[in-house]
Amino acid sequence: MRLVPLVVVALTTLTACGGGGSSDTTPIAATVNAGADQQIIEKSEFTLLAKGSPADGTFTWQRVSGPVVEGFPAEGAEQTLTAPDIKRDSELVLKVNYQTGDGQLVSDEVSIFITSNNQLPVAVITQTAPQELPSKYNDTIVLSGEESVDIDENGSIDSYLWTQLSGPDLTVDSFNNQTISFTHPLLESNTPMTWRLTVTDDEGGSASSEQSFTLNKTLEVIIANAGEDQQVIEFDTVTLDASNSEIVTATKQCYWEQLTGEIVTLANQNQCITTFIAPDVDTDTELSFEVTVTDSKSRSDTDTVVIGISPKPLGLINDTGMSDCYNNTQKINCKSDNFPAQDADLGRDSVANQLDKVGQGDLAFDFTKLNEFADELPDDAVNFSCVRDNVTGLIWEVKAASATLPPATTNRAATNHYTWYLNSNNGVQTGSVQGAANSTCPSNTACGLQTYVNEVNAIDFCGGTNWRVPTYTELLGILDYAKQGEASLLNSEFFPNQPSNIQLSDDGNPFMPYWTSQTAVDGTSLSQAYIIDMSSANDLAYPKGKTAFVRLVRTPGE
Template identity: 65%
Template sequence: MKAFALIPLISCSLLSACGGGGSDDNLAVETSVNAGADLSVIEKTEFTITAQGSPADGTFTWQQVSGPSLDGFPLDGAEQTLTAPDIKTDSNIVLRVSYQSSGSSAVSDDISISVSSNNQLPLAVITQTLPVTPPSVYKDTVTLSGLESSEPDENGQINSYLWQLLSGPDLNITTFNEATLSFSHPLLESSENLLWQLTVTDDEGGEASTQYTMTLNKTNELVDANAGEDQNIEEFEQVTLDATSSETVTDTYQCKWQQLTGSAEALTDSSQCITTFFASDVDTDTILSFEVTVTDSKGRTDTDALFIDVSPKSLGLINDSGVGECYNNTLRINCDNDDFPGQDAELGRDSFANRLDKVGQGNLAFDYTKLNEFADEVADDSTNFSCIRDNVTGLVWEVKSGISGSLPNTPLRDGQNHYTWNLSDADSGAATTGGANTTCPSDTDCGLQTYINEVNAVDFCGGTNWRVPTYTELLGLIDYGKQGQRVLIDTSIFPHIPLAGAISGVSLPYWTSQTAADGTSLSQAYIIDMSSGNDLAYPKDKTAYVRLVRSR
């Protein structure tokens, strides 16, 4: 392609010697430039471009218009030798030459250069990096690496790796698309040859592959029993014994569990590779050991053992609620219902009550022992007992004598006697003392302190430290699983409960030793209603029932 410009030229006529008779003619000289024919070149190769201009006294200047960058521009001179850039894909470069001759305007022309990518393929290389000292043996980690593969293009890189096992045994491999590949040397009845292929791909899509041969040696012992990891658990927890990580060269195998040491545990099925049991009630840390025998389909065997450390559960010294059932909004449901999780029956001591090693008797996790008048234990089914030992809290509770007569003509510990709140060792101020022979048979008064003194004076049930229970202690007798019944306490353990409603205002109020400090006065103490389980701040000058308690 040429570009042109006109140069004005003034001439004199020879006929008139530039003087008279002649005329001046304005002539134009054409200025042009040609960048040359378009070119096709390969990346990183040299090529030459040559421009031609007219008239011949002009200067040439080259500039790059578009395409991958070339070094050195702008350049001066008609002929230029250039090196095609290193490119990833086929590209086009446009160069422009400008020509300026004396007295004329500059003219220009473009040349197009098609540059073809000439990708050099990568080099795939496999090396074995583990084990450090070959050959590998059973359970060794074997690692193959493609990191020594290379990319000859200076500005190139390897983008991906693909491993393929062309022949050999099945292997447990998590990924085939990383620079390295690892697997565990399997259990083998005979040595096996493996043929691997690694394909690497560079950033221009170029691929190269290589293959690698290796041998995995056979294993002398063809059954490998695995009883699993040692465990640390708490009593009552469900324990799972799992031998499914055992290995054999046959497709199938059988398991047989046996307990070696520790208290006998009931396995769900000792002939299954996965079996369970609930850890027994323990008082101190206890070690259990189990052994599994694995037998393959050809009768070959191996054994392995594990230890289970069972520790006592931190249950505390308070009773649970006595609730052993779960509910939705209206009905009883299974306690493992995900729509109504974390219910009381699923938590705490009551949730594993059927596995508790109880000393005495009681609903769910409640554990009571009957004592006679000398505080000696009597049979659980005895009907002749004077007090109760709570084996959870360690407290000893008063059992009321049978209800007989009419107030105040009743025995000292009759269940229907009731008292005003006054305790000599309380720091909560004075309280009204109930009148003598009114709601109790005392000739002194019907206040709590007088009743405590009279019971201690007879050395009742082998103790002289009887007292009114705290709020928490008394609440611990409530069995909320008995909701809807007349009284929320085990009447086989605590008989002779008075009829509800004998005291005006509250069904079955029982005193606690704790004043209800409401910020304005100390005239009330907490009672717990044994018919509902509710608490109430109750005036101290009113009467309520009492069940004394003492420490052992």
């Protein structure tokens, strides 16, 4: 019982009119007692009995705090109630108000301590897969705790914990789910396994159950697995992996053998995991390999894997010739994540060591020397007239040596230079400027580009009459950027007899400009065309009236 201060109601003394006497009435102070605190169990009945004085008053009850109880608020001194269903021990505080006939109101509180009476859950294990029993090798076995229950009316299972007590080593998806799954392993004999399931309800009560199952033996006690078939690109590092082969003994050995396709070198034939470099291929190609897996009792099995190889999409243009990678100040490892995707780590140059070249050249460049009839010559030939780029298929003019300056030179001398003057199907191209005869070349006609193109085609040079001035991209494609700092970015072994880079100096700076066939869009006059400086690889829109060197090119078969 909790005592609450009484409320005293003041009564006004009435004085009768007439007569000579008077009297005072003093009210009796009201009291109420809610009864003693009680200790009960959830869902059990209990009785409240309040007592009040004077006896002519009325009783009303209300809940102050704690779990909700049915029947409140209520009226009357005596109340019979049922304790609520609770999840944990709780205190229910109830309050009684007592009001007397003369208007006094007093109250008292009582505490009902309710003890939770949790019933432990029941753990139930069932096997729900495979549908056809008994299970066999490679079946997915599913054990379920779904039929586990909490006996309490409003109870529920909060958590599941699976524990393997015996049996073979298994790879289980999770030990804390309502269901668990694992794969029936390879077994030499029927093997029992035992699992324990512990369930915990929402009131913290736990219970466990154990159940045993039998895993059946396998007809084959070793199963080789060479891995999934693969599709790769030439020059990729290919991994052959038989580590997922299954045996019943503790150890195994593997031996790889190539069955079909271009012979490759395996890093280690006697390891379950080995690698090789995909060979250079021109069309889609397949290689096949067989692995033999042997256990410690000399039992073995084989499996094969097919590796499809596609040509690397290197394109029909040359790479830059760069073999090193750099940061802001120095050479670095090309695999650095801070300076990724550099020339030396991409494209043809990055796989130059694996390329199957027709001829020779630095890194991925591939040139073949040709004589005046376009016949192939040995790579070490000293005298040759043209060079075929085996990447693009283009044939390039090799300039003639010159000991003098024009016009005292031969027609194809490296030192000759020309204004930009070219014809098209519609006549002379806009902006063309014809150079004077016998000025910067030994021609009696003119020293413009078209004059030189006509002279070379007229002699059926290197077996062709379709010589032309190269495009911007074509000319850029034979530059080797690794030669930065040298007099020329062309490989002098294949492009000898180059002019001096000071012959046409630009404001005193070394300069080796070569014309391209492409006009620069500079407005309606179209008076400039692109040149590329062979000493620096810089390009420039250059006035067509100035002179620059030229190296002709042609496409075979046209």
